[in-house]
Amino acid sequence: MRNDVERRQRWMAVLARASCRELEQAYLDLLNAPAYVLLRPPESGLVLLQGRAGETGPSFNVGEATMTRCALKLLDGTTGFAFVLGRDQRQAELAALFDALLQRGDETASATLKVISKFERAQSMRRDLKSRKAASTKVDFFAMTQAREPK
Structure with missing residues (x-):
């Protein structure tokens, strides 16, 4: 059960990071695009972002971000x-559609x-490329002491 929840969370995270263009292309590639009803039409709002120092310290408010949510039913x-x-x-509507398709037990889910x-x-390739670009600009600073001969 826990593995199923973790797997679904990973899938939802991937869908949330996918661009609208990628989702739209995948939707157009579907052989039989399913009909659906919007339970909660896409709506935008603000969410409060929180962080932790060192992942273990007390949480603090980082700021706000715009977020869009959607719920639909096949x-x-x-x-x-x-x-x-x-x-x-x-993007939110298509991500919700693909989330629903993942839960079906037929060939559409696979x-x-x-x-x-x-x-x-x-997404992994883009993240690696970004990381390599950032690493190439890394500067290592170190202190160098000069040896002085005694007078």
């Missing part, structure tokens, strides 16, 4: 939810899982 009763950063309502895996690989 005609077979499967529900999907999404929370994405930013104000792109179509096809959707392939799409999620593709998104995850692309």
Whole structure:
């Protein structure tokens, strides 16, 4: 059970980070795009971001970020939810749709899982590229002492 929850959380995180363009292309690639009803239409708002010093210290407020959420129901009763950063309502709607498709027990779920895996690989590659670019600009400072001969 715990593995299922962790796996779904990972999938939802990948969907939340996927761009609207990627989600739209994956939606267009679906052979049979399912019909759905919006339970909670996409709506934008603010969320308070919190952080911790060293991941163990007391939490503190970092600031606010814009977030869009959406909930929908497929005609077979499967529900999907999404929370994405930013104000792109179509992105939130498509992420919720793919979340619902992942929960189905048919071939659509396995096809959707392939799409999620593709998104995850692309996000990992972008993260690695960004990390390598940042590492290439790293400067190591060190103090150098000069040896002085006694007078």
